[in-house]
Amino acid sequence: MDHAVEVRNLVVDRGKRTVLHDITCDIPTGSVTGLLGPSGSGKTTLIRSIVGVQVIKSGTVTVLGSPAGESALRRTVGYVTQAPSVYSDLSVLENARYFAALHHRTAADAERAITDVGLGTAKNQLAGNLSGGQRSRASLACALIGDPKLLVLDEPTVGQDPILRADLWAQFHALAAAGTTLIVSSHVMDEAGRCDRLLLIREGRLVADDPPAAIRAAAGTDDLEQAFLTLIKEASA
């Protein structure tokens, strides 16, 4: 399979407002795809549509060959929400063990996922007592336990220091090299260069869908932030 995710003519309304206008894109298997755009542009709505928790108005979203949200996909798709969704009144390890049980994994798998996100020394702390960055890594650990084929991460690097951010990106690429497909949303442009492919979204419309090099070339600048500004100006012109 070439594409882990295929989105066709996706339209999503939230309330009376149309949040996504006719989005069509493909996400290649085993790649790290960055989903970028200003806040309020529809990144989270697109992510929720791919995970299958968003009511959509029209269009189709196909994930690993099945319609998004199919029950079989719940075993193969990992989702990390923007706000770290772990139980603040449980320790990191207790959280991880619960998610391990949901995916029929062992306590050892839970320990491994915690070590993988660099929380080994904090595993017995209550999630509610962790720093924001640690808590979002605890949330990430819970998604890694099930060895998902598709891992969807909504702003996973917010609040992380530069060293940890580098570690997380190294881990994302290691997962991709092992065949996992990753979708990572961010509004930090310096992270865009680390992705294999970029989707730039603005006001619910896709502005660019290319590898970083192609986006730099199209805008005629090496600076991705500048390139995005140029593309957005061209799109609204």
Place this chain on the structure above:
Amino acid sequence: MITLATAARILRQLRHDRRTVGLLIVVPAALLALLYFMYDGAPAFDRVALVMLGVFPFVIMFLVTSIAMLRERTSGTLERLLTTPLRKLDLLFGYGLAFGLAGAVQALVAVAAAHWLFGLETPAGSVLVAVVDAVLGMALGLLCSAFARTEFQAVQFIPVVVAPQLFLCGLFVPRDEMAGWLQAVSDVLPLTYAVKALAAATVWRDLAVVAGAAVLALILAAATLRRRTG
């Protein structure tokens, strides 16, 4: 399996919150003590205290569960759980098991206090009735939390759900002295049967009605859990 893991997870959350555990166990017995001293040996104590053995677990579990479920919703853990292989009934029965167990401990302490400390004639099945009442409160709490977006709304469901059942259960005015239409309303409120089960001989039939209402509320709660939202 996932049901048991979910129940264990909820009990672990409770264990980290010692004050809540303490309050859950002590409050019903302490309130019974208050009634005991208030009635000061008057015979009405027996009737009121017996009804309260059923009412306390119902009210407390309703409150605890609606807040717990609301926290699952607002913290995003509910949406996350619904993207995992967990089935909706795993979650609801997980809550049922965990809070049923907590309710059992609470009921044991309350009935023991009523029996030995306050000399109440407690029928043989009192603990069981109290546990089933706790489960009913929990099930209604799960159901009502689906209709509450905020903590303020969740708290407002307490008077809405609890007060009419308490008023019409026969504690304040005997049921056969009520107007016909009030009796009819009383007939469809599950707490009425919980109180009857504590007071009368027809324990099993009334208990079955309460348990049936709890299961119905759980199934309705499952129907209100949506994997996809706008």
